Amino acid sequence: MLSSSILLFPLLTAASALTVYHRVYIPGVAENSFVERGVIDSSLFQPSPSLSQQWPDFEKALESLSSTPHITLDRVLYQVALKREGSEWDISSVKLCHLPFISSQTLILHTPHASASLPPYAIDYFVSPIPADGSCPSVAGAAATLASPFRALSNINTTVVHKSATLPPLPQLRTPPPLTAEGAPVQPVPEKSFIQKYWMYVAAIVVALMMTGGAPEEEGQSAGR
Template sequence: MKLNTFILALTLAASVQVYAEEVTLGVWHKLSDHESFEKRGEIRFDADQWHVLNQQRVQHSGPNAAFNAATAANSKASRLQQQQAAKQKQQNELQLQNFPITYENIVPTAPSAIATLADDFVLNVRAPVKHYERDPKPEGPHTYEDGVTETQEEFDQRLEEWTMLQEELDEAPEKTPGTVAFYQIMLKDESRGWEALSSIKSCLLVASDFQERIALHLDHDRKVFAFDYYTTSDQCSEESEKEYPIRSLDVFKNVEVTIDGPQTAPKSIFHKAQAIKVDETGKPEAEKTFFQKYWVYIMPIVIIFLFTGGEPEKKAE
């Protein structure tokens, strides 16, 4: 009996420990000049702790919060309760600031660490790496197809423009022309075999100075089923409208992670449509008047009133 009780207690303790274990999502991506995928970082959070804090936030911002506060203010005996409530609110705000979500960048310490990573994470694709093909330096006045040769002044101006362009290309960061490249990341929960992919334009990372945002979406079981990935900029600047190869984790910073829980939608009300009656010509019938609808009930009452007559006359004394 004692052995069975011990086994049952051990099983319950193990189940509670597994249930309370925080969720760990691996963030995977593929750099422009790498042949294998790298684990860029991890997102860790406690779904149960988030749920409790979220309920507290909803209660403090609910429609009854102002009414309860006004009612408590009218009572002198509730001053102590107000102080306790203010203290609790301050603690809740502090807890909300320290939301149970952490993101950590993981940088491989050795090239061998990259080589040992799995190569089967095919949901990530690398951005194409292209380079500018610079025009050769003008050697002398150009002769056009119609036989006209540019003057020395025109050649000097063209040579000056070419020199200025080369200086701009030398000073500018390496960028690639062509179609817009997409930077893709994948979140993966290895404990339950879940994974999802999202992508943005690579130029948005440059325009936002690599200020990234990830919004996790939880279902009713508090499991992540989808996520949104975006930056603080929604438009590419003129300087970053070309493709930028991303070759290092050093450019990435800490990512702001938020959680969106399930929302219960209002119940839909279905009204059954009434059939439209048509006449012989196929047109909708005109709506009947009150007398046309209820003459069957009105006529018997009128007939009964006519035959029975009014109240009998009183005899004269």
């Protein structure tokens, strides 16, 4: 049985069961049809009963790589998708070469609002662990492990995350400069110099010094007489 651990950001309850589909996608080759991967119901992921019967068909699709040598293994994708009526499916992909080494998978369902039980509009799919640079294993290692690359998906931990849409913070806008009637920016008034600002005080100090400086001289003249 596929074990499931559930993480809700925020807590949401789907209005009805949601079907998740999957396929192998090889660029340049006729696209394979999506088949049922499992169902998310009441925030629990239940794999499809026919999952083990799908792996031989998926492995058979990989046989086309031998006839298309120009397509390298790191270009082959494993895709999961949500079906949307009247529009294209929403798809998320990982490299197929990572599947034999994973121990967990995460399905992130993006919903419009946190408070409304609305169907998700997008899905993100992640597997772990994978190399930090996202590269595929060596050719020798890949040949040994990709003989049956999908078996790991039959018994891994699954995390389902419901994530509501969020808006980025608004930019901090500066107040536009005032404009004249002609539409030109209003020029700031030139700043006054120190003398222009405080000339009255300077003049008062000069006058005071002049008045206090004359009295001792008159007293000296009177004493001489």
